[in-house]
Amino acid sequence: MIPNPLRDPRDRRLPRVPEPCALVVFGITGDLARKKLLPAVYDLANRGLLPTNFALLGFARRDWGDTEFAELSREAARQYARTPWREEVWEQLAADITFVQGSFDDDNAFDQLAATLDELEGTHGIGGNAAFYLSIPPSMFPTVLKQMQRTGMAESTPGRWRRVVVEKPFGEDLPSSRELNALVDSVFGPDDVFRIDHYLGKETVQNLLALRFANTLFEPIWNGNHVDSVQITMAEDVGIGGRAQFYEKTGAARDVLQNHLLQLLALTAMEEPVEFSAEEIRTEKLKILRAISVPEDMETFAVRGQYEQGWLAGERVKGYRQEEGVDPASLTETYAAVRLGVETRRWAGVPFYLRTGKRLPRRVTEIALVFKRAPHLPFAETDTEELGNNQLVVRVQPDEGVTLKFGSKVPGSVMEVRDVSMDFLYGEQFTEASPEAYERLLLDVLLGDATLFPRNAEVEASWAVIDPLEEFWAGTTPHPYRAGEWGPRAADEMLAAEGRRWRRP
Numbered sequence: 001m002i003p004n005p006l007r008d009p010r011d012r013r014l015p016r017v018p019e020p021c022a023l024v025v026f027g028i029t030g031d032l033a034r035k036k037l038l039p040a041v042y043d044l045a046n047r048g049l050l051p052t053n054f055a056l057l058g059f060a061r062r063d064w065g066d067t068e069f070a071e072l073s074r075e076a077a078r079q080y081a082r083t084p085w086r087e088e089v090w091e092q093l094a095a096d097i098t099f100v101q102g103s104f105d106d107d108n109a110f111d112q113l114a115a116t117l118d119e120l121e122g123t124h125g126i127g128g129n130a131a132f133y134l135s136i137p138p139s140m141f142p143t144v145l146k147q148m149q150r151t152g153m154a155e156s157t158p159g160r161w162r163r164v165v166v167e168k169p170f171g172e173d174l175p176s177s178r179e180l181n182a183l184v185d186s187v188f189g190p191d192d193v194f195r196i197d198h199y200l201g202k203e204t205v206q207n208l209l210a211l212r213f214a215n216t217l218f219e220p221i222w223n224g225n226h227v228d229s230v231q232i233t234m235a236e237d238v239g240i241g242g243r244a245q246f247y248e249k250t251g252a253a254r255d256v257l258q259n260h261l262l263q264l265l266a267l268t269a270m271e272e273p274v275e276f277s278a279e280e281i282r283t284e285k286l287k288i289l290r291a292i293s294v295p296e297d298m299e300t301f302a303v304r305g306q307y308e309q310g311w312l313a314g315e316r317v318k319g320y321r322q323e324e325g326v327d328p329a330s331l332t333e334t335y336a337a338v339r340l341g342v343e344t345r346r347w348a349g350v351p352f353y354l355r356t357g358k359r360l361p362r363r364v365t366e367i368a369l370v371f372k373r374a375p376h377l378p379f380a381e382t383d384t385e386e387l388g389n390n391q392l393v394v395r396v397q398p399d400e401g402v403t404l405k406f407g408s409k410v411p412g413s414v415m416e417v418r419d420v421s422m423d424f425l426y427g428e429q430f431t432e433a434s435p436e437a438y439e440r441l442l443l444d445v446l447l448g449d450a451t452l453f454p455r456n457a458e459v460e461a462s463w464a465v466i467d468p469l470e471e472f473w474a475g476t477t478p479h480p481y482r483a484g485e486w487g488p489r490a491a492d493e494m495l496a497a498e499g500r501r502w503r504r505p
């Protein structure tokens, strides 16, 4: 029988709409909920991707009445939504939003929340399904999880699912992440836990898998026989904003290297999954994370920095130690770079240089494969003076796309070869704009699709990479760099030590 593609459960072309359900957001009045979650819910509603029977239940401490809450959430959605504003969509959604006020340590408030969730069954027909989003300070995770356990809210039963979404940071080192994982696992089943690394919701990150595994062109050279080195960069031009309290005890390595950069490394280096499913992709990523080696010579190959005052986009900006809420003698790093190895047959001997920093010249995230030079050039040396290594660059943000850099003859009567770029830009090839990462990931949570969410073992394997770096850095002073520059000199020296240079994205 010829399979009917419309009936094929693997056909992903049709928009998937979740079953009736509720989304419960703990910390609905917070920064993340206002800037990302509420707008994402509106965008999903606007695209017709929420089930008809849907309810959003917000919980926070602030004493907001229903009217005040409705007005503020409308403003948040309106200001940060990606898709055009349609009042009627919001009106319909607003009718499905409820606010419960209370403190996490207040049993009565949680009992009321549980009762409200039960009531939604009757009023909104949510089928008992609910996803709980912990958009709260990590220190509150244990309290909230225990309350959910006490009230029975976390229990999945046949025909009713209960899921939890955990925001990073997933702990602050290996022991604390193990503790957190054990706690979450004691309340929710392993398939019901969704750890958000919003980078994985970005379209280009998923395109990396398409680029590698849907084509024949790239995979044969995607290995140490052809690749000289890999550079993964996440640069931010902003400082720490109002997040001094969080940042002071976190720093760039824990904030970005542990999660976003190591996940990008895993996707770049992993083997082809047996199929495009959560289980198989996570299995391949985990193998890579476990195969990562940290440098023996950390003095040279693990560099951290801290920005000093400088100039950015024509404006004078403060140094990190002068930021409000930062200790004037702070040793927290705002820049981290490291040379990692991936001990597999495909990658042995290929350095993976990772770097991230704040107050760098521009906001850019990219993965660059730098290829080996041709073993022989049949040109005069002067003809190829301006020829660099071939490079394949996957740009995650902004201007998502892929660039191929290679040598080409300069027009004219003499033979001269110089680097040129071939660009693929998402915005130019496709008319449909990419969904926001949170939009995509929230939908996946409601659908129960865990493909883009790292699992416990991945988080723990990542901390196993970061912990030795943190241990080496503890108590040392980060190298200074001026705001508006590409990090400290020591980071340049790290690459120079092996005859390489950082890309200037």
Ligand SMILES: NC(=O)c1ccc[n+]([C@@H]2O[C@H](COP(=O)([O-])OP(=O)(O)OC[C@H]3O[C@@H](n4cnc5c(N)ncnc54)[C@H](OP(=O)(O)O)[C@@H]3O)[C@@H](O)[C@H]2O)c1
Pocket: 026, 027, 028, 029, 030, 031, 032, 033, 059, 060, 061, 062, 063, 102, 103, 104, 105, 134, 135, 136, 137, 138, 140, 167, 168, 169
């Ligand atoms: N903001 C971001 O862009 C971002 C990015 C990545 C990850 N994250 C993570 O996302 C989570 C939330 O971050 P955020 O920036 O939104 O934090 P936030 O602005 O400080 O918001 C925290 C929320 O939790 C509520 N809350 C705190 N303690 C409470 C208590 N005892 N009882 C009841 N409610 C309480 C607050 O309610 P009241 O204000 O009403 O008291 C508020 O709604 C954190 O885990 C953070 O690490 C945030």
